[in-house]
Amino acid sequence: MSIPRRGRGGLGIESARLIAGLARVTQDIGLAEELAQDSLVSASAVARIGRAGHPGAWLMAVGKRRAVDIFRRKGPMPARSPSSAGT
Numbered sequence: 001m002s003i004p005r006r007g008r009g010g011l012g013i014e015s016a017r018l019i020a021g022l023a024r025v026t027q028d029i030g031l032a033e034e035l036a037q038d039s040l041v042s043a044s045a046v047a048r049i050g051r052a053g054h055p056g057a058w059l060m061a062v063g064k065r066r067a068v069d070i071f072r073r074k075g076p077m078p079a080r081s082p083s084s085a086g087t
Contacts, residue, residue: 014056015040022063031070035063 022032039062
């Protein structure tokens, strides 16, 4: 998912931050990349309608909502161990 830094309004840096943030939420880098890609596709569709005030925050919100949808479809998550609960 290589997006030029200046070619799309700085989304190259935003996509790296987006993937990192979603990887922290999902604990799965592959899923985080998929969610980031979906968010960027949604952003391109919305860009035709209007611009978001904070694109990074908007992309993260879209990605997190999609992650929640995926987790709901999969069913209950296994309980986290006490040692990983603080991280």
